[in-house]
Amino acid sequence: MTDLQNPRILRAEIRAQRFTGPTSGVGGDALQANLVILPEAEAAAFLRFAQANPQPIPLLAVGAPGDPSLPSLGNGIDLRHDLSRYRVWHDGALVGEPADIADLWRDDLVSFAIGCSxxxxxxxxxxxxxxxxxxxxxxxxxxxxxxxxxxxxxxxxxxxxxxxxxxxxxxxxxxxxxxxxxxxxxxxxxxxxxxxxxxxxxxxxxxxxxxxxxxxxxxxxxxCGVTPQAAILAAKPAFAITHAPGYMLVTDIPAGQAERRLRGVHARPGA
Known part of the structure; x- marks a missing residue:
C-alpha cells in the first residue's frame, strides 16, 4: 500500500495524478501550504499584503521569478505538478481548476507558499x-x-x-x-x-x-490561507494561479519544526 503519510511519496503520487483529493489527513505531521502565484509586477504588493496580515497569510517561502521550486520547503518540489488541484484566475475571475499547470508556467511568475491549518x-x-x-x-x-x-x-x-x-x-x-x-x-x-x-x-x-x-x-x-483568493477577487490581477481550497502543497518540514527552520527565510525570494 502506498504510504500517503510520507510527504515525498505523497507528492510523487500527486505528480503522477494517482492521488487527486484534498490533503487533509495525509502527509503525516508535515507542514502543508496554500499557494499563490502572481506575475512579478504584482508580487511586491502581494508580499506587503501578506506581511500586513500574518495570521491569515503566514508566509513560508517566496520563490524567485520563474522558478517553480521552493528548496527551503522540500527537496525536488515542483509547483507546476505537486498540487492535486489548482485554480487559474484571469482579471479576478476563476477560469479553471486544472490538475497540472506546466503549460501555464511563465518566466515572470513568483510563487508564495502560505501556512495552512x-x-x-x-x-x-x-x-x-x-x-x-x-x-x-x-x-x-x-x-x-x-x-x-x-x-x-x-x-x-x-x-x-x-x-x-x-x-x-x-x-x-x-x-x-x-x-x-x-x-x-x-x-x-x-x-x-x-x-x-x-x-x-x-x-x-x-x-x-x-x-x-x-x-x-x-x-x-x-x-485560513484561502484569504488571498478573496483578495484576488478584489484586486483583479490579469493572471494568477492558486491552490484549490483544500488541495495543498505538502512540504518535507514537520509542522512542529517550522518556526525554527523557516524563521528569517520565509519572506526572502528564492527561499
Missing part, C-alpha cells in the same frame, strides 16, 4: 481531539467573514476562516496546541456564534464541504 490537524488527532471532516472523508468547510484584512496596494478583502466543530473542552485544548504553531495560523480567531463574524449559514460554506457538527459541539474558526 491542515498542518496542525495531525497534532489535534494525536491529542485525541476530533477532526470531524477527516473522519467523514470531507474537505474542511471554509467561510468568508466580516473580519477585514489590512489592505496593501490593490489587495484587500475579508479574512476567510476554516471551521472545526468540537466540544468546549476539546476547543480549549485545541487553542493551546495551535497557539504554538503560528505558521499554521496559530490559535483560532473565533469560537461560538458564527453570525458574529458574518457567517449567516454555517451549513453552507463558501469553500469546501458542509461541516459535521455533533450534539454538544461548538464551532471553532481559524484564519
Amino acid at each position: 491542515f498542518s496542525f490537524e495531525d497534532a489535534l488527532v494525536q491529542a485525541g481531539l476530533p477532526v470531524r471532516h477527516q473522519s467523514a472523508g470531507r474537505n474542511v468547510p471554509m467561510y468568508r467573514t466580516n473580519i477585514p484584512t489590512r489592505p496593501a496596494g490593490p489587495f484587500e478583502g475579508p479574512v476567510v476562516v476554516s471551521m472545526r466543530a468540537m466540544p468546549a473542552a476539546a476547543a480549549i485544548e485545541a487553542v493551546q496546541i495551535c497557539a504554538s504553531l503560528p505558521l499554521a495560523h496559530g490559535a483560532p480567531v473565533h469560537l461560538g456564534d458564527p453570525a458574529l463574524i458574518g457567517i449567516s449559514d454555517i451549513m453552507t460554506p463558501d469553500y469546501g464541504d458542509a461541516p459535521v457538527i455533533e450534539e454538544g459541539d461548538i464551532p471553532v474558526f481559524w484564519a
Whole structure:
C-alpha cells in the first residue's frame, strides 16, 4: 500500500495524478501550504499584503521569478505538478481548476507558499481531539467573514476562516496546541456564534464541504490561507494561479519544526 503519510511519496503520487483529493489527513505531521502565484509586477504588493496580515497569510517561502521550486520547503518540489488541484484566475475571475499547470508556467511568475491549518490537524488527532471532516472523508468547510484584512496596494478583502466543530473542552485544548504553531495560523480567531463574524449559514460554506457538527459541539474558526483568493477577487490581477481550497502543497518540514527552520527565510525570494 502506498504510504500517503510520507510527504515525498505523497507528492510523487500527486505528480503522477494517482492521488487527486484534498490533503487533509495525509502527509503525516508535515507542514502543508496554500499557494499563490502572481506575475512579478504584482508580487511586491502581494508580499506587503501578506506581511500586513500574518495570521491569515503566514508566509513560508517566496520563490524567485520563474522558478517553480521552493528548496527551503522540500527537496525536488515542483509547483507546476505537486498540487492535486489548482485554480487559474484571469482579471479576478476563476477560469479553471486544472490538475497540472506546466503549460501555464511563465518566466515572470513568483510563487508564495502560505501556512495552512491542515498542518496542525495531525497534532489535534494525536491529542485525541476530533477532526470531524477527516473522519467523514470531507474537505474542511471554509467561510468568508466580516473580519477585514489590512489592505496593501490593490489587495484587500475579508479574512476567510476554516471551521472545526468540537466540544468546549476539546476547543480549549485545541487553542493551546495551535497557539504554538503560528505558521499554521496559530490559535483560532473565533469560537461560538458564527453570525458574529458574518457567517449567516454555517451549513453552507463558501469553500469546501458542509461541516459535521455533533450534539454538544461548538464551532471553532481559524484564519485560513484561502484569504488571498478573496483578495484576488478584489484586486483583479490579469493572471494568477492558486491552490484549490483544500488541495495543498505538502512540504518535507514537520509542522512542529517550522518556526525554527523557516524563521528569517520565509519572506526572502528564492527561499
